[in-house]
Amino acid sequence: MNTSRSRTTWRPGVVLVVALVSVLAAACSSSGTSGEADDELKIIVPSAPASWDTRQTASQTLAAQLLVNEPLMTYQSDGSVVPNLASSATNPSRTVYEYTLRKGVTFSDGSPLTVDDVKFSYELHSADDSTSYTAAAWSQVDSIEISGTDKIVITLAAPDPQFRYTIAKVGIVSKAYYEKHGDTVGTPDVPQIGTGPYVFDRFAPQSKTTLVANADYRGDPPRFSSITMEVAKDDAARVVALQTGEFDGVVNPPLSQIGSFEDLDGFTGQEASDLAIYRVNFDTEKPPFDDVHVRRAIMHAINRPALVDGVFGGRAALASTLVPEPIMAAAGDPTEVKQAYAALESGLAFDLDAARAELAQSSRPDGFAVEIPVDQGDPSQSLIAQTMGQDLAEIGVTVKVKALDQQGHGNAVYFKHTADGLSVDSWNGGTPDPLNIPKNVLTPGLFGNAARYDNSEVTALLSDYQKLDIEDPTRVPVLMEALSTTATDLPMVPLLTPKVYAFFRDGMALEDFDTFWYMTRWTENLTS
Numbered sequence: 001m002n003t004s005r006s007r008t009t010w011r012p013g014v015v016l017v018v019a020l021v022s023v024l025a026a027a028c029s030s031s032g033t034s035g036e037a038d039d040e041l042k043i044i045v046p047s048a049p050a051s052w053d054t055r056q057t058a059s060q061t062l063a064a065q066l067l068v069n070e071p072l073m074t075y076q077s078d079g080s081v082v083p084n085l086a087s088s089a090t091n092p093s094r095t096v097y098e099y100t101l102r103k104g105v106t107f108s109d110g111s112p113l114t115v116d117d118v119k120f121s122y123e124l125h126s127a128d129d130s131t132s133y134t135a136a137a138w139s140q141v142d143s144i145e146i147s148g149t150d151k152i153v154i155t156l157a158a159p160d161p162q163f164r165y166t167i168a169k170v171g172i173v174s175k176a177y178y179e180k181h182g183d184t185v186g187t188p189d190v191p192q193i194g195t196g197p198y199v200f201d202r203f204a205p206q207s208k209t210t211l212v213a214n215a216d217y218r219g220d221p222p223r224f225s226s227i228t229m230e231v232a233k234d235d236a237a238r239v240v241a242l243q244t245g246e247f248d249g250v251v252n253p254p255l256s257q258i259g260s261f262e263d264l265d266g267f268t269g270q271e272a273s274d275l276a277i278y279r280v281n282f283d284t285e286k287p288p289f290d291d292v293h294v295r296r297a298i299m300h301a302i303n304r305p306a307l308v309d310g311v312f313g314g315r316a317a318l319a320s321t322l323v324p325e326p327i328m329a330a331a332g333d334p335t336e337v338k339q340a341y342a343a344l345e346s347g348l349a350f351d352l353d354a355a356r357a358e359l360a361q362s363s364r365p366d367g368f369a370v371e372i373p374v375d376q377g378d379p380s381q382s383l384i385a386q387t388m389g390q391d392l393a394e395i396g397v398t399v400k401v402k403a404l405d406q407q408g409h410g411n412a413v414y415f416k417h418t419a420d421g422l423s424v425d426s427w428n429g430g431t432p433d434p435l436n437i438p439k440n441v442l443t444p445g446l447f448g449n450a451a452r453y454d455n456s457e458v459t460a461l462l463s464d465y466q467k468l469d470i471e472d473p474t475r476v477p478v479l480m481e482a483l484s485t486t487a488t489d490l491p492m493v494p495l496l497t498p499k500v501y502a503f504f505r506d507g508m509a510l511e512d513f514d515t516f517w518y519m520t521r522w523t524e525n526l527t528s
Contacts, residue, residue: 040224040225040227040228042246042247043227043228043230043504044232044238044247044250045230045251046060046252046254046378047061047206048061048204048206048207048208048230048231048406049206050206050407051205052064052065052185052186052192052209053185053192054069054124054125054132054173055125055130055132056132057133058169062169062171062518063229064211064227065171066196066521067197067198067227067521067523068108068192068193068194068196068198069172069173069195069196070084070194070195071084071085071168071169071170072086073164073168074168074519074520075168075169075520076520077511077512077517077520077525081165081167081168085101085105085172086099086102087102094159095142095157095158097154097163097164097167099151100150100151101115101150106216107177107194107195108194108195109174109177110216111176113172113195115146115149115150115152117173117174118152118172119144119146119152120173120178121170121171121173121175122138122141122144122152122170125137125170126141126144133447134166134430135446135447136439136440136447136448137162137163137165137166137169138166139446140160140163140466141154141155142155142156143155158463158466158467159466159467161435161470165430165432165519166431169430169519171194171196172194173192173193174194187203188202188203196214197213197217197222198211198213198214198222198227199212199214201226206406207231208228208229208231209228209229209230210226210228212226213225213226222523232250235256235379238250238257239260239261242261242264242503249267249504249508250503250504252500253503254380255312255380255498256311256312256379256380258315267503267504268503268504268506268508268509269501269502270504270513271499271500271501272500272514272515273324273499273515274428274497274498275324275516276428276429276497276500277319277322277426277427277428277437277495277496278319278381278425278496278497279322279424279426279427279495280299280423280493281422281423281424281451281491281492282294282422282490282492283421283422283451283452284451284452284454284491285417288421289421291363292490293361294359294363296355297362298355298493299490299493300349300354301355301397302350302391302493302495303350304350304495304496305318305350306350308496310383315498316496316497316499317496317497318495319495319497320341320345320348321341321486322442322494323437323438324497325338325341328434328480331433331434332476332477332480333473336476340480344483344484347487348494352391355395359395367395368396369397370398370399370420371399372385372389372400372420372423373402373404373409373412373419373423374401374402374409374423375403375404375405375409376409377405378426381424381426382401385401385424389401414447415447417452423450425450426498427440429515435465435479438462438486439462439466442459443459451492453486453489455485455486458489461478461479461481464478465482509527510522511526
């Protein structure tokens, strides 16, 4: 659900969902340079939040949130972050971040932006009892202080190379607005307000959101007069929406549907590698999944290569562990990483005889029945669970698949742990750092830890990695040791890492499209 992905972020269902946007052909022709907004933009998205409260958004939903609630710093496609609501940013040390607030900024209701609003916004996520999807990203924060009338100073308990991305993913909200409306902020009757180029107009929870241009925005006029983001009712509706011309594009369609979109006339696709992983989670606090022999039996009974080919049509790669190999190789020695990943992959072999042998040693040698919850917003999860069920039946494990909406899946798997103990999900990284996914899904107490896994050795290794300088050559070996230990304990089975796609009207493209496009000011990057 990571962002910390994230995160960090949670990407519900697809949960990081990464994609591209498309626009009306008419909008292309005017290109937004005349000082007036283009026509409206309508896109199909994979999911929508239950509320636009800043604590309940992460990953791809930030594509809308950050157009309304601007961050102090904005992410750039080259991996850097640049001042936005901040006029300047400095790092006196590896644990201190100082931001000076831009002057003369107002919220869409006309009230001035102050450092009190910034402090309040950050404390919504950093508080000990915060329910924020990105609370994990704030776990190292020791203090958030105001200095003078225009500076915010954040001190971390320990260095965190990912923290600069955290600032770029958290939009600033109005303290006074929250104090007036409380937990109703972000609901259809109390739309969120911000300082950005757009304001919330209409919102149907988990279904549809419409933004309209903020006529009083301090910067250049917004590119579009309105932006509508809607969740398709089902796979067929996703294709029909483009065929009929009702919508202008689809972002992050299920990989099982890519062939259908490739066959559409008048639309062009873009492809990028995703920092995400599909996985099987074992709730280690619930029998029989507290038994490592049961976990190993299920692992050996999952035909992962068949999932890549059958469910994803080859548009994915086997995941040997939580971090995609190219991400780890970019941070360390590629040869050493390749060897380590080959060793991890060998331990995930599909072997029904080994699966039966493990189950025979377990607390359930005669098998059992289990219900697997999946997020209905991500059809791939259901296909994975159904395919798994066919394999698990061979060793005496009977599977029933239950599709839930985003909130129901979140409660069953992450928050209330009401599921039987076996689940399928997708988790995306909320920052380019290799630590992002492991930190969020292996740290005790974080909601991304669907397995409720708790190994003090792994926790210490993740902490050690975080403290090391980004150029330190020992960083990757430390993280690989944590991942290897986790592989032995097997609180989850890494399945695959997908590619991400988007299809939009011919002639349009998003410059420098990558997995973190939603953190950028993406409406300004659309070209024709």
